[in-house]
Amino acid sequence: MNFKKTYEKVKWIVWKCEKEFYIHLWEHADWEQEGRLILYELQLNCPEVEENEEKLLKYFKTKFRNHIKDKVRKQESDKRKLNKVPYTEIGEVSHKLRSKELFLDELVVLREALKEFRKNLTSQEKENYERLLMNERFSGRAELRRKLQIHLKDFKDHHL
Template identity: 50%
Template sequence: MFFFVTFFYNMTIILKEGVTKKSMYNIELNELFSHVKPIIFKLMRSYFIQLWETDDWLQEGRLVLYNLIESNPELRNNQKKLFVYFKTKFSSHIKDTIRHQESFKRKLNRLPYQEISEVSHRIPEKGLVLDDFVAYQSIIEELKPYLTTKEKSQFKALLRGERFSGRKSLLRKLKPFFIDFQ
């Protein structure tokens, strides 16, 4: 019983059950691939495909080269023609992939987006939200008439984060005004 199995990277051909042979085709394909790698890298700089890394680009380049050699075996002997054919075929393949990626139906295949509007109040933020800031400023304005001149200067030092004598007593006096901000 004869059957043929081709593994892409290995290019091992099984001729009979249990008998394997390395193909000369593998060596030739790897050599041709090393010649067309610069084309792949150039196109990689020109186009962006989501979630593709360098290995993905190289794998797609190998596949396109393999299919090109299978459909046009005469390209093995003519490198100039191979370069032109490969560049055209590979750039078309990349453009098709980008078209596939950008199509309206495939918009859901993009990186995950989560709607957070319902739980945004649980996300910690630096500083105060605008309405809290306005309420804070209005409390400070209401507080000023209740403070003496010395307490006002201590309060300004407190806002700057400075340390001073009488800090604890000032904080105790201000605590009822800022009960909503705990």
């Protein structure tokens, strides 16, 4: 049987799993690719699924859902928390990071620097700082960004 025709029979399973599970940074194309990979492995390991559509659907659904559950477990496991992109409150400065991940010690230093920056702001500047983190527009935005960049210049030399 043709691979494309076979995939057409099982792609609804992939779409259903895409709606049911969340995997960080995956787009629809990633789900489709994983579905094709699992189908290819299934065809290699169990060639008899080509003749039996009922078996194909059962085996594929089981194999694909187990694969996705493994991905979700890996994503959520405590052991692998450091593999995730850490959430940092640095707003627009984050796109300047060389890598999308920070080491834990770097993250601690950055958070402390941001905490100290926020501590030295007036109440209006604190409100604007929160708006800056949410990427909102406001009067004085450029000035606050410059102030933040000056405050983080030591950090910038090493990490940004």
